[in-house]
Amino acid sequence: MSSTIAIPPGMPQYDDVPRFDVDRVRADFPILSREVNGHPLVYLDSAATSQKPRQVLDVLREHYERHNANVSRSVHTLGTEATEAYEGARAKVAAFINAPSPDEVVFTKNVTEAINLVAYAFSNASAAAKGDPRFRLGPGDEVVISEMEHHSNLVPWQLLCERTGATLRWFGLTDGGRLDESNLDELVNERTKLVSLVHMSNILGTVNATSRITRRVREVGALLLLDCAQSVPHLPMDVVDYDADFIAFTGHKMCGPTGIGVLWGRSELLAAMPPVLGGGSMIETVTMGRSTFAAPPARFEAGTPPIAEAVGLGAAIDYLSGIGMQAIQWHEKELTAYALDALSTVPGLRIFGPAVPVGRGGTISFALGDLHPHDVGQVLDSQGVQVRVGHHCARPTCVRYGVPATTRASFYLYTTTGEIDALVRGLDQARKVFG
Incomplete structure (x- = not known):
């Protein structure tokens, strides 16, 4: 999966921000090499719990x-x-x-x-x-x-x-x-x-x-x-x-x-x-x-x-x-910009929270048309994509926006743009399965 981030149009591009090699980071996390349901694991549930590197x-x-x-x-x-x-x-x-x-x-x-x-x-x-x-x-x-x-x-x-x-x-x-x-x-x-x-x-x-x-x-x-x-x-x-x-x-x-x-x-x-x-x-x-x-x-x-x-x-x-918190912050900022742009191409998808990667982190909750988040999550899991579904222990927030639950994808230092692409493909599959 690609670890090179293509910055969406309109987002500033800086040469002096701290960077790290995402592929080298991913090699530190043994679990990321496994498969789920015959597909490479795509772990997009770091807001619930992160994966652990060998060093820990x-x-x-x-x-x-x-x-x-x-x-x-x-x-x-x-x-x-x-x-x-x-x-x-x-x-x-x-x-x-x-x-x-x-x-x-x-x-x-x-x-x-x-x-x-x-x-x-x-x-x-x-x-x-x-x-x-x-x-x-x-x-x-x-x-x-x-x-x-x-x-x-x-x-x-x-x-x-x-x-x-x-x-x-x-x-x-x-x-x-x-x-x-x-x-x-x-x-x-x-x-x-x-x-x-x-x-x-x-x-x-x-x-x-x-x-x-x-x-x-x-x-x-x-x-x-x-x-x-x-x-x-x-x-x-x-x-x-x-x-x-x-x-x-x-x-x-x-x-x-x-x-x-x-x-x-x-x-x-x-x-x-x-x-x-x-x-x-x-x-x-x-x-x-x-x-x-x-x-x-x-x-x-x-x-x-x-x-x-x-x-x-x-x-x-x-x-x-050792990696640097500023580098991690910037990596996730770029990922979030990429994800917001990619998810905007999915018909019927509604994102909750800031629509721009300013004053927001790499956690994106959304609804896909009238599909229940549990159904969306099951289709994504069948494709190896791990997301969180439900009210995320924040039910008053769901009530505020008029939904019983959402699907949530969340990123971390080991997340790649290729995994976000896999999420988008999985959402397209969910739309096909449930019409």
């Missing part, structure tokens, strides 16, 4: 074969090696997102747990008379999200508002798949305690420009959380530059293992947050009457953590950093 698989195998032990409390050699690898992964994460300190990196099992950790910290602080006022919620207080959120950045805030009596409010969406910020000053106001937004939509591909919202959040004294599950794997992230208070992302979408996620938070905020899970490793002292708690990040990592998974995430960061 080898590190995981090495860890389990030679360094497997529990962390933090051992004085023996294996325990020391495991601890050094685990904390080394934390330092790699911090450097990858330009966090001021590794102690601002909390390991979780995924983005969902990371966001819930913040939500339950709000809940616990609200229940305690001495809780930090920045985390106390009650009737009259407000939490602001948007209509394009993944359920993991919607349901936790619904539950929090139910527990505390606070009010949940949200940004609407424009017909073009962007945040409607026309009522920003009214929506984010002196009653707002937290704004929690997706950075890149997992269904629309929209990359939200957050600077105007961030300025308003600072004006009213609220906190800002960014769900970066779809952005950290695909573009350079600098938490200082974005001026967020928390960001959350996950390892399995960025060439790492499943079962490992990250909550980054400003050190002063993490220090002010009450614990959420109680148990081993997160304590300072314990008596039968009461306990005191360790400083972050240990305070939020009760029990045996995902050790090998963190080590695997560190290896994934090494791999992505």
